[in-house]
Amino acid sequence: MIEAITIQKSAQPQRTLKKEVHFSGIGIHTGRLVSIRFVPAAAGKGIVFKRVDLPGQPEIPALVEYAAETARSTSIGLDSIRIHTVEHVLAAIHANRIHNLTIELTNIEPPVGNGSSDVFVEMIEQAGIEELDSPEFCLSVQQPIYHSEKDIHVVALPGSGFKVSYTLDYPETPAIKSQYRSFDITAESFKKEIASCRTFALYEEVATLMDRGLIKGGSLDNAVMIKGDAIFSKGGLFFPDEMVRHKILDLIGDLTLVGYPINAHIIAIRSGHAANVALAKKLIGSLREVQSGISR
Template identity: 50%
Template sequence: MRKQRTIKKEVILSGIGVHTGNRTEMKFIPAEPNAGISFVRTDLPGSPAVKAHISKVVGFMRGTTIGEGDVKVHTVEHVMAPLSSLGVTNVRIELDSNEPPVVDGSSVEFLAALRESGIVDQSEPAEVFELKEPIYETEGDMILVALPYDGFKISYTLSFSHPKLKAQYLSLDINEQSFAKEIAPSRTFCFYREVEVLMNQGLIKGGSLDNAVVIGDDAVFSKEELRFHDEFVRHKILDLVGDTYLLGLPVKAHIIAAKSGHAFNLRLTKKLYEAYLKSQSVHN
């Protein structure tokens, strides 16, 4: 039987938030069994906590934002994805600002910090939602389907009408090893034509070639070579892993996605949560 998991010791990262541009110190802190995952705003009076859960999602403009009243934490998906891959179910994440550090635009440093801390099994069994019936979400040419599967697998097709970004496809069973090798290093990206629009929306204040890949009309701009020839579809899978873990527990399912982004990912996660609640009512 799978056990609940936390980390062995406190570990700290710091940097700027990609959208807010705010400098943040973030601490991963061990949590007791059944505590779940929470983000704690230590910069606010009373250090309010926001549970990492689909019911707390309050925004999805170029990233996933969770909140409780006026308390918000932006861009949580890059943190949630490595927690999912490691099977961490209980951890307290303290921030002294409103967004985790973007670091290099991937999840590599979050994963490394968590591994450095160490992952420990706890006494209580971990609840796992095993999907029994297909769930789907469609809109135009965007598709998300979740199928029963003995494990956690994502198959993603990315396609943009852009000369430098042909269709990319990847299908992968997600676990600690595959996530670390194939998904965690992939960086966030945007199109050059979007930069001014995003800035006008008050976003990407902390964005730069240090933490993102920018796709121009005739070239791809990056501080280093692309880490994979299909780095962009891999980052889409990273986002989907993180958004799905807002279900609040591990899930057994095969998720098939085409051209999905945060808003669409979260619609599927909400349906998965509804299916989970339905399964609980049947069992009870």
């Protein structure tokens, strides 16, 4: 019997950063000023967020069991402590194959930058990458694992390396309609094709988001707004299909919560944070079933 998930030792070492690096800005949903600092960590530490503004400086691992909210962004939490909008940071970390890092924050969400992962890629490049004296372990998909709900689908198929194919469909919004992109995810392809792609929202959604107390820091400096066949953004679109590329960015960030580099081909149709995190939970659930069978 072929197990659905395996953990495989790769020929690559675990990695962290060579030095600390920081950036300050506002959070897109809270509008609050926040500083983020990347702090190198030892092998086996994993990716951990740290709220240095709170008593005791509590830490929350970037793992799916700490996923707390998936409405418009992905939040992680421990007890009453929350960190919102972690996906843009995590996407840059995953694409650059950083395994161990402490991410210090002075508020409840990372700075938005320009609404993409650009600033976090720049931070990684500024700090440099250090290889550690411990092997990398990857989560490899051996059999299809999927999550579906109505017309939303996301599936992990066996594959070498990490590939993401995404179909975006807004049939009633002429400026978007249907968009499709597929990328083999590497540090190079992420920086060139995905990292700069900004978050977007339909004009009709904005009032609802504001009523919910979200996007207080949102503006055309860090988001793309779409109404009908019109697109509003600072400097125009970076790519004609920037929206589907941003969805791929979000998916990479959300799947970072698996806690391992992933060997799989991820195919997604209209998936958002809730479906992405649901797939991450199924991947980890399948892994635990395998580990439980071995322990018996």
